[in-house]
Amino acid sequence: MKRKIAAIFAADIAGYSRLVAEDEEETLRRLASYRAVTDDFIAKSGGRIFNTAGDAVLAEFPSAVEAVRCAIDIQESLRTRNMAYPPSRQMSFRIGITIGDVVERDGDLLGDGVNIAARLEGLAEVGGICVSRAVHEQVANKLSVQFADIGAQEVKNIPTPVHAYMVAMRREDGTYATPQVKKPAAKASATPNWMWPLAVTVVCVVAIGVAGFLYFTKLELPGRSGETSTAANTTPAATAVAAAAPAAPAPPPAAPIASSERFAAETVPFVGDRARITLANEYAPAADFKAVALNNAGVNAFVVAQPSEEAAKSAAVEQCQKHADAAQSPRKCEVYAVGNTVVSMYGHPPLPPTPWIVHDPSTERPLVPVEVPLVHEGPRKSIDERYLRGRKSKAIAVGPGGQMFFFFNQDSPEEAARRTLEGCGAVAGTACKIVAVDDVFVVPVPTILKVTGRPAGNASIAADARDDVVRQLAAASDGWNAVATGAAGHPGLALKAANEQNAINQALGNCAKRDSDCHVIAIGPFSVGPN
Template sequence: MKRKIAAIFAADIAGYSRLVAEDEEQTLRRLASYREVIDDFIARAGGRIFNTAGDAVLAEFPSAVDAVRCAIDIQESLRTRNMAYPPSRQMSFRIGITIGDVVERNGDLLGDGVNIAARLEGLAEVGGICVSRAVHEQVANKLSVQFADIGAQEVKNIPTPVHAYMVAMRREDGSYATPQVKKAASKVAAAPVWMWPLVVAIVSVTAIGVSGFLYNTKLKQTASAAATPAVTPSATPAASVATPGPSPTQMAKAPMVPQNAGAAMAPMPAPSPSAAPMAGKFAADSVPFINERVRSFLAGDYSAAGDYKAFALNVGGFTGSALNQPNEEAARNMAIEQCQKRADAAQSPRRCELYVVGNTIVYAHGKPPMPPQPYFRHDAMTERVFVSKDFPMVREPQKVRLENMFVPAAKSRSVALGPGGQYFMVLGASSAEDAARRSLESCGAIAGVACLVVAIDDNFVVPVPTLFRITGFFNAATNASIVADARGEVVRKLGDAMGWNAVAVGTAGRPGLGLKAADEKAAVTSALADCAKRDSDCHVIALGPFTVGPIN
């Protein structure tokens, strides 16, 4: 036996026994699939699995940084896979990580380090990560990760309290979920029994205030939805779910389905507020993010209903409505609760907001920025089969998500991409045009600028370079690499040119163009040759709608 210091990683499935009891064969198949993902991430991060038992995994890493980075990648990837299942069938892991002195025996590791990692895993939230103070100290200044200090925690079979931190898991909108403390902090010595009600009251009030501030009322809405289920007015027709998302029982008696139940967003910055809130008299044809069936409901049943009524939505396309309520407040609350309940059931990170109360628009944001029509074009020279690994400007976990969700989804489907790497996909729409519009609306609302439709159904509908690394969106009118007096000419010549188009510049910023080429290489060659006529040391800066650089 030998001793060593190692970062210990412990993971297991939340609610595994229930999942097995409900459907043993499916659970075991999915466990094997999920374990492949976990094992692959651990191996790539330099870790080693030293023990497994049922749904549990124990691994060691050479550093805390590697262990935490690996844990985050695993949780993001598994969250993507879980989106394909209803909440009751999702398979989510808890992960605990510590640094400790362990004993190695026949490849297995033993000691307090292993025990503490297992206890930290028990403290973690479903789909979350809990780490010891030693790990927090190692990682805090090395990874772009936020933590919540949950203090000293008493855990089973460990004689002294363990000071723990929750990793604030990143939501899909780029914000961070605030972890909830699962257990009380360590014992308060010699506290009189009569003091405990007061202590609990103070802690509860503080927690409620902080949570309310951080979640901006979302928890309150979720709690009220759970306590008082939304009631659909009897005059409103029932609807069924046609796209992946919440189970049909969750949607029973709903006046409309969350039409983007299969839609998804990549990690992205917070939405940029519109210049001015929407206001004025309600018109169904101007409501963003919704499909045509919901629009028909709004134009028909909603518009015809008397007060009191309200309609709520979120950027992801989830909706809620209330008709014929006793007062305005009841209509507002019901619409918000119904929308938020649907969004939460599908794990949408977006908060629902009131769009219209009565017949007056009260939405706090303007119309989402949109590109000019047509939103996409079919071009035989540039269109090619969609391949997730080639999707531009997103990280590997998001490419995995596209492979798991977009590729197998029902038509019509669309992915819109923002200049900051934001993306939004709409699945199972009534038409390609409807899918494109809705993906652009949601992506634009999140990015704060117009997005670009990159894929429709099985194909990329814009030229996606493979010879260069894509670095962003190309705008010739403002591109600083091109000398100012030449930008207008570049804009004019690019125009609506079909095929592959490339732009090159030299040291003086004089541009060269390769237009309407049959393939990427031909466009590049032509652009470099054109640039060489008027400048030196030319290099390609743009291909199609993207700025590009050399592949590292």
């Protein structure tokens, strides 16, 4: 590990859960497009994405000036793209930037600099940028940017208030939008000092609750009498989102909703098999009041013999979060069960049909990070820097929108696959696919044609042929399969071919016998297009 000073950039999408709930597929497609824009700006500005989760992005820059310039470029570019959509469907980022001392470990960055950037992102307006005083001092005389001083802000899990500034964003007519003022934390703070060149009358002060994703929070938990807690295997799991695709729906809401489902240790998601055994032996038979908390990286804790239900819930979350902090897990802990009733919105993440792992020597080959389908450069770098160095057993799952999740150092390939699919499914909101186990691709991954997604339908195939195509593909469980269609939708299939090129040639040849203008639309479990 090494320490360094860096400008930390944190961003996520405002109202992402609502957008996904209203139209999941359209939201995933748009987020993929928007992430491609943001990732490109970050790279061109000399930045490096070091962590992604769901719709969130964390990046480092060697210069605060470049970080702010990049953030402005991103917001203005996405504002233009949003003009094509009604207000209720617009997708806007909040961005926070600070300069801080961070620790670099395996390509990831940890420390107060990351925490504060995340909190500043939560203070930013929709489509806006919020920076720390250190960034403001570095940028004020170097960029033609206007700021609003919003004073000292009290943010969660940061012991001292953070002095923050809003960046004024240009409107289409060239004027500047006035940021809404956040309520300063210090009681003696004066009314924010607006530093606009234009005269601005402050109409009101709006108290806005601090929002944003919680990365690496630092909670201190006092000991409790009569309390028992158990942490699961907290081996790091990397979640990443492809720019060519998320991307992932936001994590389930923090507030659990009561369920009538009875607690069963063998169905608790995300946690390892050993943790399930402990829950079965120690938590399940214990008397109330008790609770279990977990996050989708598998960190968990439980408490028993508490004075009340509320005390049990609070203690379980605090213990779980303490374990998550120690493991540098980026996901927030939530209550999973109270007593013997499951109350979590996590529920049971969507999983694909079994078997999850199918070994086929004709399609298996060594894992190459750059060839992992759908995911973007940042997640692929995480595979190279973290996954390949991780101990077996391990697995990588990819979602239909480019979401990625992996676990390593598990007791068996089956456990690695199960936990990886559960974590990916919770992030993606839909079933993911295991693409690699240990250091080997376990699905046919195209390289001649470009993977564009996972087939969500077969509308390009003639209606009277679709059922037969599905049946034949389901029966061909090994080798390289491909589907081609022509102008009239007549399909051509290649089943159990020896390699990708043979599958392409056979599918095109069979299609050409029945149709014209044939092209390959799918190879293996992926839809494809020109490379």
